[in-house]
Amino acid sequence: MARSIQIGVVGYGTVGHGVVHGLLDRKKLIQNRTGLDVELRWVCDRGFAKNKKSFKGKTQSTHDVQEILQDDQVDIVVELVGGVDAAKSIVLDALKAGKHVVTANKALMATAGKELFKQAKKSGVELYFEAAVGGGIPIIKGLREGLVDNYFNAIVGILNGTSNYILTQMRQQGWAFQDALKEAQSLGYAEKDPTLDVGGHDAAHKLALLAWLGYGLESPPKNIHTEGIEHIEPVDIENAAEMGYFIKHLAIAKRVAGGLEVRVHPALVHKHHLMANVEGVFNAVYVNGDRVGDQLFYGKGAGEKPTASAVIADIVDIAKKMQHASNDADAVVSAAGVSGLSLCKMGDVVSRYYLRFTVTDKPGVLAKITGILGDNEISIASVRQQERNQKQSVAVIIVTHEAKESDIKKSLTQVDRSAFIDKKTIVIRIEDSTEDLRES
Amino acid sequence: MARSIQIGVVGYGTVGHGVVHGLLDRKKLIQNRTGLDVELRWVCDRGFAKNKKSFKGKTQSTHDVQEILQDDQVDIVVELVGGVDAAKSIVLDALKAGKHVVTANKALMATAGKELFKQAKKSGVELYFEAAVGGGIPIIKGLREGLVDNYFNAIVGILNGTSNYILTQMRQQGWAFQDALKEAQSLGYAEKDPTLDVGGHDAAHKLALLAWLGYGLESPPKNIHTEGIEHIEPVDIENAAEMGYFIKHLAIAKRVAGGLEVRVHPALVHKHHLMANVEGVFNAVYVNGDRVGDQLFYGKGAGEKPTASAVIADIVDIAKKMQHASNDADAVVSAAGVSGLSLCKMGDVVSRYYLRFTVTDKPGVLAKITGILGDNEISIASVRQQERNQKQSVAVIIVTHEAKESDIKKSLTQVDRSAFIDKKTIVIRIEDSTEDLRES
Numbered sequence: 001m002a003r004s005i006q007i008g009v010v011g012y013g014t015v016g017h018g019v020v021h022g023l024l025d026r027k028k029l030i031q032n033r034t035g036l037d038v039e040l041r042w043v044c045d046r047g048f049a050k051n052k053k054s055f056k057g058k059t060q061s062t063h064d065v066q067e068i069l070q071d072d073q074v075d076i077v078v079e080l081v082g083g084v085d086a087a088k089s090i091v092l093d094a095l096k097a098g099k100h101v102v103t104a105n106k107a108l109m110a111t112a113g114k115e116l117f118k119q120a121k122k123s124g125v126e127l128y129f130e131a132a133v134g135g136g137i138p139i140i141k142g143l144r145e146g147l148v149d150n151y152f153n154a155i156v157g158i159l160n161g162t163s164n165y166i167l168t169q170m171r172q173q174g175w176a177f178q179d180a181l182k183e184a185q186s187l188g189y190a191e192k193d194p195t196l197d198v199g200g201h202d203a204a205h206k207l208a209l210l211a212w213l214g215y216g217l218e219s220p221p222k223n224i225h226t227e228g229i230e231h232i233e234p235v236d237i238e239n240a241a242e243m244g245y246f247i248k249h250l251a252i253a254k255r256v257a258g259g260l261e262v263r264v265h266p267a268l269v270h271k272h273h274l275m276a277n278v279e280g281v282f283n284a285v286y287v288n289g290d291r292v293g294d295q296l297f298y299g300k301g302a303g304e305k306p307t308a309s310a311v312i313a314d315i316v317d318i319a320k321k322m323q324h325a326s327n328d329a330d331a332v333v334s335a336a337g338v339s340g341l342s343l344c345k346m347g348d349v350v351s352r353y354y355l356r357f358t359v360t361d362k363p364g365v366l367a368k369i370t371g372i373l374g375d376n377e378i379s380i381a382s383v384r385q386q387e388r389n390q391k392q393s394v395a396v397i398i399v400t401h402e403a404k405e406s407d408i409k410k411s412l413t414q415v416d417r418s419a420f421i422d423k424k425t426i427v428i429r430i431e432d433s434t435e436d437l438r439e440s
Numbered sequence: 441m442a443r444s445i446q447i448g449v450v451g452y453g454t455v456g457h458g459v460v461h462g463l464l465d466r467k468k469l470i471q472n473r474t475g476l477d478v479e480l481r482w483v484c485d486r487g488f489a490k491n492k493k494s495f496k497g498k499t500q501s502t503h504d505v506q507e508i509l510q511d512d513q514v515d516i517v518v519e520l521v522g523g524v525d526a527a528k529s530i531v532l533d534a535l536k537a538g539k540h541v542v543t544a545n546k547a548l549m550a551t552a553g554k555e556l557f558k559q560a561k562k563s564g565v566e567l568y569f570e571a572a573v574g575g576g577i578p579i580i581k582g583l584r585e586g587l588v589d590n591y592f593n594a595i596v597g598i599l600n601g602t603s604n605y606i607l608t609q610m611r612q613q614g615w616a617f618q619d620a621l622k623e624a625q626s627l628g629y630a631e632k633d634p635t636l637d638v639g640g641h642d643a644a645h646k647l648a649l650l651a652w653l654g655y656g657l658e659s660p661p662k663n664i665h666t667e668g669i670e671h672i673e674p675v676d677i678e679n680a681a682e683m684g685y686f687i688k689h690l691a692i693a694k695r696v697a698g699g700l701e702v703r704v705h706p707a708l709v710h711k712h713h714l715m716a717n718v719e720g721v722f723n724a725v726y727v728n729g730d731r732v733g734d735q736l737f738y739g740k741g742a743g744e745k746p747t748a749s750a751v752i753a754d755i756v757d758i759a760k761k762m763q764h765a766s767n768d769a770d771a772v773v774s775a776a777g778v779s780g781l782s783l784c785k786m787g788d789v790v791s792r793y794y795l796r797f798t799v800t801d802k803p804g805v806l807a808k809i810t811g812i813l814g815d816n817e818i819s820i821a822s823v824r825q826q827e828r829n830q831k832q833s834v835a836v837i838i839v840t841h842e843a844k845e846s847d848i849k850k851s852l853t854q855v856d857r858s859a860f861i862d863k864k865t866i867v868i869r870i871e872d873s874t875e876d877l878r879e880s
Contacts (some may be wrong), residue, residue: 022731026589130586135657136732138586140576146471146570146578149752162576217781225786231866235683236796239824239837240868250871259782261789267871274717274738282734291462292576292747294722295739298714312589321761325845341657342699346665349701352706353631356676384679397679426671427681431596431690431707 004037005319008068008099011080011088012045012053015104015131019078024056026312036319042068063105069097076318078311079103088112100322102314104131104307109220112373123215123357126321128314131208134159136306138297138313139285143213152214155252159206161281161301162190162197163249167266168279171237189281198361199228200249200264207251211262211284211367214253218261227265231390240268246276247384274298289376347406352364352430355408357396357415358423365394365420376411378403393422399430444477445759448508450530450541451520452485452493455571458748459518464496466752475758484642505530509537518760519543528552532755534557535567540762543859544571544747546641550661566761568754570858573646574599576746577739579725583653589840590729592654594694599646601721601740601741602637603669603689607706608719611677611686617670629721640689640704647691650725651702653859659702667705686716699861714738716823726804787846792821792870795848797836798863805860806836807872816851818843835863 023040028418030038043293049063068074069090077094079101081087082222087108096119103109108130109116116236120127130140134157145231158164162184169180181198184190205223211219212228224388240247252260271277274296278284283301288294300306359365364385370380379401400408412425449459471479476877480499489503508514509530517534519541521527527548534541536559543549549556549569560567570580574597583595600605602624608632621638624630627707636642637787644666651659669689685708694701709716718724728734739745756880799805810820822836840848852865 022589029591030588033584047596048571062489135727136584136587137735140737141581141586144473145757146581146753147576147749148470148756149749150464151469170864202709214780215785219783223783231596232868233796233866235835236866236868239796240794242823242824247868252871255781256784258788261784263786263789265869267869270872271874272717275851277712277714278718289749291458291574293740293743293744293746295577295737296696296724297735297737299735303733306733308588309587309729309731313758317585318587341655341695343657343663344696344699344701345658348698348701354659354676356673356679393869395675399683426676426678427673427675428687429705429707431692432710432713434472440585 004039005075005322006039006041006073007076007078008042008044008071008074009040009078010044010065010068011082012043012079013082013303014048015039015307015311016043016045016080016112017313018056018304019080020059022305022308022312023315025226026061027083030312030316034316034320036316036323038236038315038319040069040072044068059239064163069093069099074099075322076100076102076315078112078315079105079108080178080311082107084108084111091116091127093117093122095125096124098123100126100318102128102311102318104129106132106202106205106209108349110205111211113212113226114178114218129317130314131307131310132283133157133209134297134302135299135303136279136309137283137285137297137301138211138310139297139314140213142295143287147287147289147292147295150291152253152255153290154252154286155214155288156254156275156286157203157207157210158248158275158278158282158284159203159251159284159356160197162194163200163203163365164278167229167232167237167247167249170232170234171241174234176234177232191351197229201225203251204264207253207262207264210262211253213412215255215286217259217260218260219260221322223262225263225265228383229266232266241271243268244271244273245269248275248278251277260410265316269287292329347404347409349405349406350402351428352402353400353408354430354434355398355400355429356411356426357398357421358425359396359421360420361394362420368418369396369398369415372414373398373400373411376407377408378411397404441664444479446479446481446513446515447518447755448482448484448511448514448516449480449520450484450505450508450520451522452483452487453520453522454744455640455747455751456483456485456520458744459520459751460495460499462745462748462752463755464499466880470752470756474756475662475762476756476758477757478759482511486508491709508531509539515762516540516542516712517754518755519545519548520751524548524551527696528556531556531567533560535563535565538563538565540566540568540758541865542568542758544569544751546642546649548571550645552653554658556714567756569649570754570757571747571750573597573649574723574725574737574739575741575743575879576749577723577725577741578750579650579737580653581726581753582735583650584736587727587729589730592693592695592730593728593730594692594726595650595728596715596726597643597656597691597693598646598688598691598718598722598724599643599741600637600640601688602634602766603640603643604718604723605629605671605721606638607669607677607687607689610672610674611681614674614756619673632649638670640666643689643691647693647702648705650666650691651700652691654727655695655700657700657702659700660767661707663702665703665705669706672706676809681711683708683720684711688715690715713864722738787844787849789845790842790849791871792842792872793840793848794868794870795838795840795852796866797838797861798833798865799836800860802860808860809836809838809855812854813838813840813851816847818847818851
């Protein structure tokens with residue numbers, strides 16, 4: 001195996017914590033999946049000044065970023081201090097020292113990105129920023145790599161989780177803006193001073209990056225028409241709903257005959273559009289590419305682990321480039337790092353079931369069916385029966401509580417053998433017993 | 441600039457056509473975005489035997505794949521012949537000849553992937569297959585790269601556009617399966633023999649690949665519990681709807697205590713879940729990662745250009761690896777290949793508008809407002825007014841047809857100056873005048 005890749009993380013706030021522990025806890029997983037040995041060498045935070053932190057393994061701590069920048073062993077510096085000025089000098093110094101840089105800092109990238117990229121180019125190193133837009137959603141990668149042959153007609157984002165959460169609560173609970181904001185603050189979804197989020201500025205920073213990547217057009221946030229959601233009132237949400245719309249806070253970069261529209265503001269979105277159904281703190285980016293058509297990328301736009309996940313993906317991408325000898329085929333053959341996983345038997349699947357029995361409608365039929373189900377430990381949630389019809393078959397719909405597939409199968413073998421059954425029973429699983437497909 | 445990367449495309453059907461013309465037409469765009477010179481050297485198709493094809497520039501045609509495999513200049517072979525046996529021997533031969541391979545062939549990868557990866561590893565070359573799952577959606581890249589530090593709790597896909605189209609039509613039009621299938625066939629969304637699609641086998645092939653990538657578990661399609669949609673009747677769709685569900689054809693790989701469930705079947709999905717709102721021929725993959733939480737990737741799962749877009753992204757990724765000297769910072773600075781694009785003035789934006797006027801309710805107020813709007817070329821689509829109330833302000837909601845932002849602004853400056861206006865007028869744009877946010 002090639003040599004290890006040495007990482008220095010600067011900033012140990014929420015995202016820093018997620019990155020540090022992600023790198024330490026998932027070291028083996030990343031190695032299994034990519035063949036790369038990614039080693040966390042340094043964690044730097046000003047708060048470590050008096051109280052030196054200790055980490056797993058060989059990881060050292062410091063309060064002085066220069067220790068990292070001057071360490072020849074460090075390959076990649078991860079900037080997570082936030083803000084613009086201090087962060088900019090750290091990133092510039094790291095790039096000048098020939099280190100690759102990963103940052104999650106949208107304000108920095110939106111305002112100084114061009115200058116930083118020039119330095120990166122000059123130093124022959126990489127500058128990655130997946131976590132700066134859409135948290136854990138791989139949208140930068142999607143635009144730059146996945147859709148590399150597309151011209152973009154439109155890129156439309158729900159890029160601020162705080163605003164989306166507030167608008168969702170206003171609609172679902174009928175709350176006023178201030179009440180929804182207070183709740184968001186009490187849940188930690190909004191800052192004490194929420195201006196950056198609810199005023200649309202955070203979304204404008206992110207949109208500036210998307211417009212730059214997608215269209216090559218620099219649009220500094222100050223040139224982007226930016227409106228927040230503070231002026232939206234319940235009456236607007238109600239009126240929109242009556243017209244069939246939800247109000248969403250959108251960040252839009254759209255190609256038109258005259259150039260590129262780049263704007264951030266609340267908007268009415270048809271309630272059946274996927275973007276209308278992006279609720280709560282979730283983010284989404286809708287892309288229309290001239291070759292792929294419409295695409296949507298959806299996920300958590302903030303939070304320790306989602307954001308850290310994007311930072312770590314950038315680290316791994318740079319590490320892969322550095323170790324160009326490694327090849328992906330190897331990684332796939334050596335599999336996904338989950339060992340000892342076996343394919344479940346279908347009979348062990350647990351689900352709620354929709355069952356449609358086609359029966360000759362005679363007295364006692366329902367009792368017989370439910371009796372057989374009960375004998376097989378299947379508990380019934382609801383029964384619907386078509387109107388009585390002495391001549392033709394009727395449908396009896398039974399929805400079960402959670403049941404085991406093998407019990408369902410056994411029951412239906414018995415039921416379908418009965419004289420009153422006119423057609424094989426239809427079985428459709430209900431996929432909401434699992435977290436991932438529950439109503440969002 | 442580094443040397444050009446030479447491509448040989450084998451198979452000139454629908455996807456082959458898209459890849460060939462994408463590579464030729466977007467050569468300059470790809471160069472601007474990545475610094476790479478990707479050159480289409482060969483196009484091979486059996487149909488060229490008698491009728492030699494001519495292509496733009498230096499591209500040659502042949503009916504004999506050996507010409508490509510034996511050409512030392514070829515770096516990447518793109519397999520687009522489909523089927524398993526012939527494709528397998530082409531891919532194996534290419535890998536043995538030391539060529540990187542890109543394929544869109546899910547049946548091949550799901551049944552012979554392991555063997556092919558072993559050969560790729562032995563030869564030290566790459567084998568990419570983004571287009572094999574979800575057409576133009578960068579889901580393979582998302583799972584392998586974007587979410588590299590995640591263990592997956594669940595991967596749930598709508599992976600077959602034909603089945604999804606049929607189920608969507610059955611629900612929206614009330615059609616029987618056979619009628620929806622006939623329409624899908626007449627529109628070219630379903631094959632003459634639709635078994636592979638509506639029987640769930642195509643989805644099972646794709647799910648096998650997702651389960652392999654996400655969990656490292658080989659699950660040959662024949663071991664995957666697979667049900668199609670042929671037995672779904674309108675009565676099921678109606679009953680589901682009454683219960684608040686849509687019926688979707690899902691491909692599910694889910695981690696449970698006992699191992700991994702891998703199964704393909706129709707299922708009831710709550711109508712407010714994003715997956716329920718994936719309609720028509722669109723595909724989507726819902727992923728729950730233990731660090732990023734829920735994510736959704738949505739887009740066109742088939743078709744010439746979307747599928748070709750994924751193939752071309754793979755080609756570019758391999759080319760980038762080969763040219764490890766190129767760096768991404770350069771690509772971002774040299775921008776997105778769209779030259780001469782300028783930021784539009786906000787005043788030129790055209791949209792429909794939702795306007796909420798807060799007025800003292802006196803006779804003639806509505807006439808004054810609509811008069812000012814009319815004078816500024818703004819045409820009104822609808823008006824709603826709260827019940828008359830002599831003492832307090834009332835809200836008047838006006839929705840406009842498409843209007844220019846500057847005209848709206850001018851009108852509102854005039855209106856808001858009027859004595860009967862009690863509060864600044866609220867303006868919210870309606871984002872459905874553009875294709876991308878119209879009701880899907």
